[in-house]
Amino acid sequence: MTIVFYTAGTIAVAATVLTVTRFHAVHALLYLIVSLLAVSVIFYDFGAPFVAALEVIVYAGAIMVLFVFVVMLLNLGEQASRAEHALLTPSMWIGPAILVAILLAQFVWLLVRGGAPPAARAEIGSVEVGMALFGRYLMGAELASMLLLAGLVGAYHLGWRKAPKVEVTHASHP
Protein backbone atom coordinates (compact mmCIF):
# COMPACT_ATOMS: atom_id res chain seq x y z
CA MET A 1 0.00 0.00 0.00
CA THR A 2 2.72 2.44 0.93
CA ILE A 3 4.67 2.03 -2.27
CA VAL A 4 1.52 2.69 -4.30
CA PHE A 5 0.83 5.85 -2.32
CA TYR A 6 4.35 7.21 -2.68
CA THR A 7 4.59 6.47 -6.39
CA ALA A 8 1.19 7.98 -7.16
CA GLY A 9 1.94 10.98 -4.95
CA THR A 10 5.22 11.59 -6.76
CA ILE A 11 3.43 11.38 -10.10
CA ALA A 12 0.76 13.81 -8.86
CA VAL A 13 3.32 16.37 -7.72
CA ALA A 14 5.43 16.03 -10.86
CA ALA A 15 2.41 16.32 -13.15
CA THR A 16 1.15 19.37 -11.24
CA VAL A 17 4.54 21.07 -11.47
CA LEU A 18 4.56 20.41 -15.21
CA THR A 19 0.99 21.75 -15.43
CA VAL A 20 1.97 25.03 -13.84
CA THR A 21 5.13 25.46 -15.89
CA ARG A 22 4.07 24.52 -19.43
CA PHE A 23 3.66 27.25 -22.02
CA HIS A 24 1.28 25.41 -24.30
CA ALA A 25 -2.24 25.05 -22.91
CA VAL A 26 -2.79 21.56 -24.31
CA HIS A 27 0.43 20.27 -22.72
CA ALA A 28 -0.70 21.69 -19.39
CA LEU A 29 -4.13 20.12 -19.78
CA LEU A 30 -2.65 16.68 -20.44
CA TYR A 31 -0.46 16.94 -17.36
CA LEU A 32 -3.41 18.18 -15.30
CA ILE A 33 -5.40 15.11 -16.34
CA VAL A 34 -2.46 12.93 -15.28
CA SER A 35 -2.41 14.70 -11.92
CA LEU A 36 -6.13 14.07 -11.40
CA LEU A 37 -5.73 10.39 -12.33
CA ALA A 38 -2.87 10.06 -9.84
CA VAL A 39 -5.05 11.56 -7.11
CA SER A 40 -7.75 9.08 -8.11
CA VAL A 41 -5.32 6.18 -7.56
CA ILE A 42 -4.51 7.66 -4.16
CA PHE A 43 -8.23 7.76 -3.32
CA TYR A 44 -8.55 4.10 -4.24
CA ASP A 45 -5.53 3.31 -2.13
CA PHE A 46 -7.07 5.15 0.82
CA GLY A 47 -10.18 2.99 0.65
CA ALA A 48 -12.52 5.39 -1.15
CA PRO A 49 -13.37 3.64 -4.43
CA PHE A 50 -16.58 5.60 -5.04
CA VAL A 51 -14.81 8.93 -4.87
CA ALA A 52 -11.97 7.55 -7.00
CA ALA A 53 -14.46 6.63 -9.73
CA LEU A 54 -16.11 10.06 -9.49
CA GLU A 55 -12.73 11.75 -9.75
CA VAL A 56 -12.07 9.97 -13.03
CA ILE A 57 -15.58 10.45 -14.44
CA VAL A 58 -16.38 13.99 -13.36
CA TYR A 59 -13.00 15.69 -12.95
CA ALA A 60 -10.79 13.98 -15.52
CA GLY A 61 -13.76 13.34 -17.78
CA ALA A 62 -16.33 16.12 -17.78
CA ILE A 63 -14.47 19.14 -16.43
CA MET A 64 -11.32 18.52 -18.44
CA VAL A 65 -13.40 18.04 -21.58
CA LEU A 66 -14.80 21.53 -20.97
CA PHE A 67 -11.24 22.86 -20.74
CA VAL A 68 -10.22 21.05 -23.92
CA PHE A 69 -13.22 22.48 -25.75
CA VAL A 70 -12.41 26.01 -24.70
CA VAL A 71 -8.72 25.68 -25.54
CA MET A 72 -9.59 24.29 -28.94
CA LEU A 73 -12.18 27.05 -29.50
CA LEU A 74 -9.69 29.76 -28.66
CA ASN A 75 -7.05 28.94 -31.24
CA LEU A 76 -9.12 28.65 -34.34
CA GLY A 77 -7.83 29.88 -37.68
CA GLU A 78 -4.46 29.33 -39.24
CA GLN A 79 -2.91 28.40 -35.92
CA ALA A 80 -5.22 25.42 -35.64
CA SER A 81 -3.59 23.38 -38.37
CA ARG A 82 -0.14 24.03 -36.94
CA ALA A 83 -1.39 23.11 -33.47
CA GLU A 84 -2.86 19.93 -34.91
CA HIS A 85 0.47 19.17 -36.48
CA ALA A 86 2.24 19.78 -33.17
CA LEU A 87 -0.16 17.42 -31.39
CA LEU A 88 1.13 14.50 -33.37
CA THR A 89 4.79 14.82 -32.41
CA PRO A 90 6.00 12.31 -29.81
CA SER A 91 7.49 15.03 -27.60
CA MET A 92 3.95 16.22 -26.99
CA TRP A 93 2.41 13.07 -25.61
CA ILE A 94 5.34 10.93 -24.47
CA GLY A 95 5.56 12.50 -20.99
CA PRO A 96 1.88 12.12 -20.02
CA ALA A 97 1.82 8.67 -21.62
CA ILE A 98 4.70 7.42 -19.45
CA LEU A 99 3.12 8.80 -16.27
CA VAL A 100 -0.29 7.31 -17.10
CA ALA A 101 1.35 3.97 -17.91
CA ILE A 102 2.85 3.90 -14.42
CA LEU A 103 -0.56 4.68 -12.92
CA LEU A 104 -2.20 1.95 -14.99
CA ALA A 105 0.41 -0.57 -13.85
CA GLN A 106 -0.30 0.42 -10.24
CA PHE A 107 -4.03 0.07 -10.71
CA VAL A 108 -3.73 -3.34 -12.36
CA TRP A 109 -1.38 -4.42 -9.61
CA LEU A 110 -3.86 -3.30 -6.95
CA LEU A 111 -6.66 -5.21 -8.63
CA VAL A 112 -4.73 -8.39 -9.38
CA ARG A 113 -2.75 -8.67 -6.18
CA GLY A 114 -5.45 -7.93 -3.66
CA GLY A 115 -8.78 -9.08 -5.01
CA ALA A 116 -10.58 -8.26 -1.78
CA PRO A 117 -9.33 -5.15 0.04
CA PRO A 118 -7.08 -5.94 2.97
CA ALA A 119 -8.59 -5.65 6.41
CA ALA A 120 -6.25 -2.89 7.49
CA ARG A 121 -7.63 -0.56 4.85
CA ALA A 122 -11.21 -0.32 6.13
CA GLU A 123 -12.88 0.62 2.88
CA ILE A 124 -15.71 3.17 3.00
CA GLY A 125 -17.89 2.20 0.08
CA SER A 126 -20.59 3.93 -1.89
CA VAL A 127 -23.37 2.62 0.37
CA GLU A 128 -22.15 4.49 3.42
CA VAL A 129 -21.42 7.62 1.39
CA GLY A 130 -24.91 7.52 -0.11
CA MET A 131 -26.53 7.00 3.29
CA ALA A 132 -24.67 9.98 4.68
CA LEU A 133 -25.27 12.14 1.62
CA PHE A 134 -29.03 11.62 1.56
CA GLY A 135 -29.39 11.39 5.33
CA ARG A 136 -27.50 13.91 7.38
CA TYR A 137 -26.39 15.94 4.38
CA LEU A 138 -29.69 16.04 2.50
CA MET A 139 -29.90 19.82 2.68
CA GLY A 140 -26.35 20.08 1.35
CA ALA A 141 -27.23 17.82 -1.58
CA GLU A 142 -30.23 20.04 -2.39
CA LEU A 143 -28.08 23.15 -2.18
CA ALA A 144 -25.50 21.53 -4.48
CA SER A 145 -28.22 20.82 -7.02
CA MET A 146 -29.35 24.43 -6.86
CA LEU A 147 -25.75 25.55 -7.30
CA LEU A 148 -25.42 23.39 -10.39
CA LEU A 149 -28.65 24.86 -11.77
CA ALA A 150 -27.32 28.36 -11.14
CA GLY A 151 -24.09 27.44 -12.91
CA LEU A 152 -26.03 26.09 -15.87
CA VAL A 153 -28.16 29.22 -16.16
CA GLY A 154 -25.14 31.48 -15.69
CA ALA A 155 -23.08 29.73 -18.34
CA TYR A 156 -26.01 29.80 -20.76
CA HIS A 157 -26.56 33.50 -20.13
CA LEU A 158 -22.88 34.34 -20.61
CA GLY A 159 -22.61 32.30 -23.78
CA TRP A 160 -25.75 33.77 -25.29
CA ARG A 161 -25.13 35.95 -28.31
CA LYS A 162 -27.71 38.42 -29.50
CA ALA A 163 -29.18 37.54 -32.86
CA PRO A 164 -28.64 40.28 -35.46
CA LYS A 165 -31.55 42.70 -35.57
CA VAL A 166 -33.96 42.11 -38.43
CA GLU A 167 -35.38 45.30 -39.84
CA VAL A 168 -39.03 44.30 -39.75
CA THR A 169 -40.50 47.23 -37.86
CA HIS A 170 -39.41 49.83 -40.38
CA ALA A 171 -40.69 47.82 -43.30
CA SER A 172 -44.12 47.31 -41.78
CA HIS A 173 -44.39 50.98 -40.87
CA PRO A 174 -44.49 53.06 -44.05
Next chain:
Amino acid sequence: MLPIREGFILSAVLFVLGVIGVLVRRNIVFVLMSIEVMLNAAGLAFVVAGTRWRQPDGQVIFLFILAMAAAEVSVGLALVLELYHRYKSLDTDVMNRMRG
Protein backbone atom coordinates in the same frame (compact mmCIF):
# COMPACT_ATOMS: atom_id res chain seq x y z
CA MET B 1 -0.95 1.26 8.16
CA LEU B 2 -2.09 4.05 5.91
CA PRO B 3 0.20 7.05 5.43
CA ILE B 4 -2.22 9.63 6.84
CA ARG B 5 0.32 12.34 7.56
CA GLU B 6 1.93 11.94 4.17
CA GLY B 7 -1.51 12.26 2.60
CA PHE B 8 -1.97 15.64 4.26
CA ILE B 9 1.53 16.68 3.22
CA LEU B 10 0.75 15.73 -0.39
CA SER B 11 -2.47 17.71 -0.21
CA ALA B 12 -0.61 20.76 1.10
CA VAL B 13 2.05 20.46 -1.61
CA LEU B 14 -0.57 20.26 -4.36
CA PHE B 15 -2.43 23.22 -2.88
CA VAL B 16 0.72 25.34 -2.76
CA LEU B 17 1.50 24.42 -6.37
CA GLY B 18 -1.96 25.66 -7.30
CA VAL B 19 -1.39 28.91 -5.42
CA ILE B 20 1.92 29.37 -7.24
CA GLY B 21 0.15 28.79 -10.53
CA VAL B 22 -2.49 31.42 -9.73
CA LEU B 23 0.14 33.94 -8.71
CA VAL B 24 2.67 33.34 -11.47
CA ARG B 25 0.72 32.60 -14.62
CA ARG B 26 -0.83 35.42 -16.62
CA ASN B 27 -2.91 33.35 -19.01
CA ILE B 28 -6.42 33.15 -17.61
CA VAL B 29 -6.91 29.52 -18.70
CA PHE B 30 -3.87 28.55 -16.65
CA VAL B 31 -5.26 30.47 -13.70
CA LEU B 32 -8.47 28.43 -13.93
CA MET B 33 -6.47 25.21 -14.13
CA SER B 34 -4.50 26.18 -11.03
CA ILE B 35 -7.77 26.82 -9.20
CA GLU B 36 -8.84 23.30 -10.18
CA VAL B 37 -5.59 21.96 -8.71
CA MET B 38 -6.28 23.80 -5.45
CA LEU B 39 -9.86 22.48 -5.23
CA ASN B 40 -8.63 18.97 -5.90
CA ALA B 41 -5.99 19.27 -3.18
CA ALA B 42 -8.63 20.41 -0.69
CA GLY B 43 -10.79 17.44 -1.64
CA LEU B 44 -7.83 15.12 -1.14
CA ALA B 45 -7.40 16.49 2.38
CA PHE B 46 -11.08 15.81 3.12
CA VAL B 47 -10.93 12.24 1.86
CA VAL B 48 -7.73 11.53 3.82
CA ALA B 49 -9.35 12.90 6.96
CA GLY B 50 -12.45 10.81 6.36
CA THR B 51 -10.26 7.72 6.07
CA ARG B 52 -8.40 8.64 9.23
CA TRP B 53 -11.57 8.74 11.34
CA ARG B 54 -13.33 6.04 9.27
CA GLN B 55 -16.35 8.22 8.55
CA PRO B 56 -18.06 8.81 5.18
CA ASP B 57 -18.30 12.55 5.83
CA GLY B 58 -15.05 13.36 4.09
CA GLN B 59 -16.23 11.73 0.88
CA VAL B 60 -19.56 13.58 1.12
CA ILE B 61 -17.72 16.88 1.37
CA PHE B 62 -15.63 15.84 -1.61
CA LEU B 63 -18.85 15.38 -3.58
CA PHE B 64 -19.85 18.93 -2.66
CA ILE B 65 -16.44 20.19 -3.77
CA LEU B 66 -16.92 18.31 -7.04
CA ALA B 67 -20.30 19.96 -7.67
CA MET B 68 -18.87 23.36 -6.80
CA ALA B 69 -15.91 22.83 -9.14
CA ALA B 70 -18.22 21.84 -11.98
CA ALA B 71 -20.38 24.96 -11.54
CA GLU B 72 -17.31 27.18 -11.17
CA VAL B 73 -15.67 25.80 -14.30
CA SER B 74 -18.77 26.16 -16.45
CA VAL B 75 -19.28 29.80 -15.49
CA GLY B 76 -15.54 30.54 -15.55
CA LEU B 77 -15.00 29.13 -19.02
CA ALA B 78 -18.03 30.99 -20.33
CA LEU B 79 -16.46 34.16 -18.91
CA VAL B 80 -13.15 33.27 -20.58
CA LEU B 81 -14.86 32.97 -23.95
CA GLU B 82 -16.62 36.30 -23.40
CA LEU B 83 -13.38 38.01 -22.38
CA TYR B 84 -11.57 36.61 -25.40
CA HIS B 85 -14.38 37.83 -27.60
CA ARG B 86 -14.08 41.29 -26.09
CA TYR B 87 -10.31 41.76 -25.70
CA LYS B 88 -8.90 39.27 -28.27
CA SER B 89 -6.43 38.18 -25.62
CA LEU B 90 -6.20 35.84 -22.65
CA ASP B 91 -3.65 37.90 -20.72
CA THR B 92 -4.98 38.98 -17.35
CA ASP B 93 -2.84 42.14 -17.46
CA VAL B 94 -4.82 43.34 -20.45
CA MET B 95 -8.04 43.14 -18.45
CA ASN B 96 -7.03 45.10 -15.39
CA ARG B 97 -8.84 48.29 -16.33
CA MET B 98 -12.24 48.84 -14.80
CA ARG B 99 -14.83 51.13 -16.25
CA GLY B 100 -15.21 54.39 -14.36
